[in-house]
Amino acid sequence: MTTAVADAHASHDAHDDHGPAKGIGRWLFSTNHKDIGTMYLIFSLVMFFVGGAMAMVIRSELAIPGLQFVHPEFFNQMTTMHALIMVFGAVMPAFVGLANWMIPLMIGAPDMALPRMNNWSFWILPVAFGILLSTLFMPGGAPAGGWTMYPPLVLQTGDAFPFLIFSVHLMGISSIMGAMNVIVTIINMRAPDMTLLKMPMFVWTWLITAYLLIAVMPVLAGAVTMLLTDQFFGTSFFLAAGGGDPVMFQHIFWFFGHPEVYIMILPAFGVVSEIIPTFARKKLFGHDSMVYAASSIAFLSFIVWAHHMFTVGMPLTGQMFFMFATMLIAVPTGVKIFNWVATMWRGAMTFETPMLFSLAFVFLFTIGGFSGLMLAAAPADVQYHDTYFVVAHFHYVLVPGSIFAIMAGAYYWLPKWTGHMYNESLGKLHFWLSTIFVNLTFFPMHFLGLAGMPRRIPDYSTQFADFNTIASIGAIGFGVSQLLFVWVLVTAWKGSKATDRVWEGSHGLEWTVPSPAPYHTFDTPPKARIADEAFE
Amino acid sequence: MIRKSFLSLLASGFAGVAHADWTLNMPRGVTDLSVETYDIHMMIFWWCVAIGVIVFGVMIISLFLHRKSRGVKPATFSHSMTAEVIWTAIPVVILMLIAIPVAETMVKLEDSRDPDMSIVVTAYQWKWHYRYQDEDIAFYSSLARPSLEARRKQSGVDPFAVDNYLLDVDRRLVVPRDAKVRLLITSNDVVHSWWVPDLAIKKDAVPGIVNETWFKATELGTYRGQCAELCGKDHGYMPIVVEVVAPDAYQAWVDSRQDGTPRVASSQ
Numbered sequence: 001m002t003t004a005v006a007d008a009h010a011s012h013d014a015h016d017d018h019g020p021a022k023g024i025g026r027w028l029f030s031t032n033h034k035d036i037g038t039m040y041l042i043f044s045l046v047m048f049f050v051g052g053a054m055a056m057v058i059r060s061e062l063a064i065p066g067l068q069f070v071h072p073e074f075f076n077q078m079t080t081m082h083a084l085i086m087v088f089g090a091v092m093p094a095f096v097g098l099a100n101w102m103i104p105l106m107i108g109a110p111d112m113a114l115p116r117m118n119n120w121s122f123w124i125l126p127v128a129f130g131i132l133l134s135t136l137f138m139p140g141g142a143p144a145g146g147w148t149m150y151p152p153l154v155l156q157t158g159d160a161f162p163f164l165i166f167s168v169h170l171m172g173i174s175s176i177m178g179a180m181n182v183i184v185t186i187i188n189m190r191a192p193d194m195t196l197l198k199m200p201m202f203v204w205t206w207l208i209t210a211y212l213l214i215a216v217m218p219v220l221a222g223a224v225t226m227l228l229t230d231q232f233f234g235t236s237f238f239l240a241a242g243g244g245d246p247v248m249f250q251h252i253f254w255f256f257g258h259p260e261v262y263i264m265i266l267p268a269f270g271v272v273s274e275i276i277p278t279f280a281r282k283k284l285f286g287h288d289s290m291v292y293a294a295s296s297i298a299f300l301s302f303i304v305w306a307h308h309m310f311t312v313g314m315p316l317t318g319q320m321f322f323m324f325a326t327m328l329i330a331v332p333t334g335v336k337i338f339n340w341v342a343t344m345w346r347g348a349m350t351f352e353t354p355m356l357f358s359l360a361f362v363f364l365f366t367i368g369g370f371s372g373l374m375l376a377a378a379p380a381d382v383q384y385h386d387t388y389f390v391v392a393h394f395h396y397v398l399v400p401g402s403i404f405a406i407m408a409g410a411y412y413w414l415p416k417w418t419g420h421m422y423n424e425s426l427g428k429l430h431f432w433l434s435t436i437f438v439n440l441t442f443f444p445m446h447f448l449g450l451a452g453m454p455r456r457i458p459d460y461s462t463q464f465a466d467f468n469t470i471a472s473i474g475a476i477g478f479g480v481s482q483l484l485f486v487w488v489l490v491t492a493w494k495g496s497k498a499t500d501r502v503w504e505g506s507h508g509l510e511w512t513v514p515s516p517a518p519y520h521t522f523d524t525p526p527k528a529r530i531a532d533e534a535f536e
Numbered sequence: 537m538i539r540k541s542f543l544s545l546l547a548s549g550f551a552g553v554a555h556a557d558w559t560l561n562m563p564r565g566v567t568d569l570s571v572e573t574y575d576i577h578m579m580i581f582w583w584c585v586a587i588g589v590i591v592f593g594v595m596i597i598s599l600f601l602h603r604k605s606r607g608v609k610p611a612t613f614s615h616s617m618t619a620e621v622i623w624t625a626i627p628v629v630i631l632m633l634i635a636i637p638v639a640e641t642m643v644k645l646e647d648s649r650d651p652d653m654s655i656v657v658t659a660y661q662w663k664w665h666y667r668y669q670d671e672d673i674a675f676y677s678s679l680a681r682p683s684l685e686a687r688r689k690q691s692g693v694d695p696f697a698v699d700n701y702l703l704d705v706d707r708r709l710v711v712p713r714d715a716k717v718r719l720l721i722t723s724n725d726v727v728h729s730w731w732v733p734d735l736a737i738k739k740d741a742v743p744g745i746v747n748e749t750w751f752k753a754t755e756l757g758t759y760r761g762q763c764a765e766l767c768g769k770d771h772g773y774m775p776i777v778v779e780v781v782a783p784d785a786y787q788a789w790v791d792s793r794q795d796g797t798p799r800v801a802s803s804q
Contacts, residue, residue, distance in 0.1 A: 065695040065696070065701060066686070066687075066691070066693075066694075066695045067687060067688065067689040067690070067691070068689070068690065070689075071689055071769075072769045072770060072771075072772065072773075073769040076766070076768075076769060076771070144768075144769070145766065145768075146766045150726075150727055150765075150766075151726075152725065152726045152727070152743060153726040153727065153766065153767060153768060156726070156768065240742075240743045240744020240745070241743075241744070244744075245744065245745075246727060246742055246743060246744065246745075247742055247745065280602070280610065281604070281610040282610040282611060282612070282614070283612075283614040284614065285613075285614055285615065285616075286614075286615050286616070286619075286620055287614070287615070288615070289615075289620045311729060311738045311739055311740050311764075312740045312742065312747075313739065313740060313742065313745060313747035313748075316642065316643065316646045319642060319646075320639060320642065323635070323638070323639075323642070324635060327631045327634070327635060328631070330627055330631060331624060331627050331628055331631070334623060334624075334627045335620065335623060335624060337591060338591070338619075338623040341591060341594055341595050341598065342616075342619065344595065344598045344599070344602065345594070345598050345602065345611075346598075346602055346608075346610065346611035346613075347598075347602050347610045347611070348602065348603065348604040348608050348609065348610040349598075349599065349602055349603045349604060350603070350604045350605070351603075359595075359599070362595070363592065363595070366588070366591065366592075367588075370584035370587075370588065373580060373583075373584060374577065374580045374581065374584065377576055377577075377580055377634070377638045378638065378642050379569075379572070379573045379576055379638060379641045379642055379645055379736075380573055380576050380577045380580065380638075382573065382645070382736060382737070382738045383562055383573055383577065383733060383736055383738065385729075385738055385764065386729060386731075386738070386764040386765055386766075387764070447558075447559065447560045447561075450559070450560070450561050450562040451559035451560075451561075451562075451563075452563070452733040452761070452762075454731070454762050454763070454764045454772075455766075456766045456771060456772075457762075457771060457772030458772050459687060459695075459702060459772050459773075460702065460772070461700065461701050461702045461703045462557075462695050462696050462698075462701050463557040463559065464557075465557075465696075466557065466558055467558070
């Protein structure tokens with residue numbers, strides 16, 4: 001870090017009157033978007049390994065039929081915690097970290113608009129996950145009712161129950177504050193000549209995501225608060241015996257839950273939309289229609305929630321509405337994919353690690369999209385629902401989807417962050433291992449689900465043995481491969497010095513500042529046009 | 537412990553070859569609607585394959601032709617209204633082609649009128665209870681004893697040696713062939729879900745709510761399924777077995793049940 005600081009002082013547009021504070025205070029009290037972005041990213045990486053370790057427990061137990069390692073109740077704790085940690089601890093904070101680092105640099109702002117809230121929204125997270133993880137050691141164990149927290153089952157949670165609710169509240173508060181910061185920053189602090197439709201795609205997708213977050217995180221907070229009062233204060237929102245309705249929880253939860261899945265994928269679309277043009281050396285095809293497509297996806301995400309509930313006993317007309325609305329999502333999603341392909345078409349592509357991850361994203365996310373279309377058809381969903389087919393579907397959109405995009409972004413911007421090129425050969429090796437093992441893990445799950453294996457079971461009938469063994473081998477391989485990712489990140493500072501532009505085809509304001517980016521950038525607003533002219 | 541697990545992993549590796557069951561696809565099932573469901577599944581699957589071949593095909597061609605190492609110069613085009621309209625309109629048409637037959641099947645699935653018989657299914661943690669509405673028959677159906685013993689952690693019993701491991705029950709649900717059977721599904725505690733793939737039925741059992749669904753099996757046989765909604769620690773251990781028998785065999789079964797056979801009291 002000291003070299004980075006020295007570089008920052010030497011560079012022409014750094015203000016050396018206030019560099020970073022010394023010692024731990026730099027991190028605890030930081031209001032600097034770059035430091036907070038770094039903390040978000042490191043936190044997310046740690047959670048990725050914690051959640052990943054739980055996935056290893058799950059896949060080890062499922063490697064062969066019979067119960068070998070854990071009891072069913074602990075198995076359920078693992079599936080529940082794995083999901084909560086990966087969704088709220090790994091994927092979402094990683095995107096907030098990328099937003100913190102890159103949005104000010106991309107729009108020419110000196111920092112986030114609300115820097116103290118930025119500090120607050122990060123430091124809530126370690127507390128929230130400290131509480132959540134501590135439930136593993138409580139009487140009755142960690143929550144085991146699934147990350148969806150359906151009552152009445154979730155009310156059977158032991159001492160962990162109020163801690164689960166409290167930690168979910170904290171995660172929600174953190175997300176809402178992060179989202180407010182993103183919106184205020186983007187709306188108010190863009191370079192003077194950067195109109196809305198000139199904003200980079202990553203900024204656009206994050207703006208839309210932030211609105212989704214503000215719209216639905218309070219809904220989740222409301223749902224879990226009702227669970228809390230049902231448990232401790234004698235209400236019966238979801239208890240049939242008191243006149244309540246367990247299905248109402250599912251409606252409220254998924255009204256949050258479906259936009260939530262787009263919260264986890266829209267910033268990924270943004271990252272990939274930055275990377276593909278860079279390595280195709282060609283402008284993003286159909287920038288404006290990409291914006292409209294992302295907005296349409298965001299709108300549709302609010303009116304499709306009950307497709308998670310086709311088996312719950314809904315009126316026919318309700319099922320029809322949610323089925324047709326869900327199918328419609330395929331249209332804007334298709335537009336995105338066609339535009340990426342059109343961006344590659346007649347470009348001059350090279351295949352550095354960020355590009356490889358982005359290309360795998362387009363291929364494998366599309367496969368997840370196909371299974372999504374199949375799941376939209378209500379009668380077929382009756383067969384797919386709550387089986388490994390669903391597990392395969394959402395892992396395809398989340399792992400080679402969201403997480404590959406995060407890794408692509410990390411490799412893409414790492415030289416800008418550190419000032420050094422990472423080891424390209426190791427990066428490529430990490431890519432190929434990840435891609436091979438991710439498919440080995442999740443592709444057989446399609447077959448398992450179609451053959452009739454329900455999800456969230458610790459043991460299964462012998463007919464499912466073969467594909468489960470393959471999936472477990474893949475999962476262990478994927479898990480081990482990620483250690484290589486950490487190695488590449490840790491050894492990045494040993495790499496060659498990065499230029500300001502880093503990549504031959506880079507475009508946009510973030511590449512006009514030195515590498516590593518100085519502690520303070522854009523103290524005076526730049527002209528967005530400057531980037532265009534510089535990189536003609 | 538680790539060594540034992542490793543050995544059993546090896547052993548099952550060989551056993552796996554002997555028991556290989558590489559099922560890839562959804563069963564066609566034994567009701568008219570299960571076949572329709574299967575057809576819908578395959579129709580959408582083939583649409584996806586077709587779209588995939590085109591999109592991935594174009595992408596792969598591009599990855600080969602448009603690489604810098606071939607010395608190409610990047611083109612400068614960056615938008616085309618015509619292209620955007622075409623690739624918005626075509627998916628809309630495809631979706632309409634998909635949606636129409638799917639909607640027709642949905643209407644049939646929800647039509648549980650005029651059943652030949654009705655069975656009340658009540659879910660418990662972790663077993664099923666069946667009550668035949670028109671007969672004096674009611675019983676619990678739980679995991680069969682051989683599976684129950686083998687399922688314990690480190691039980692020492694090879695699951696491959698147990699018939700229908702985890703998919704067998706002590707008392708089966710018996711129904712006649714070609715009868716429209718209406719199921720009234722509810723729960724006594726948490727949410728469960730009654731699922732038999734060959735009947736293409738999955739319906740949640742929700743406390744306080746009675747859900748309705750139906751099937752009409754056209755082939756004799758034994759059909760197995762499981763609880764599909766996470767319902768606690770033994771969620772994986774509450775299978776469902778439906779035996780479809782000829783109408784006269786069904787009548788004989790009913791008579792035998794009502795002939796003083798000991799049975800578990802129903803719990804309405």
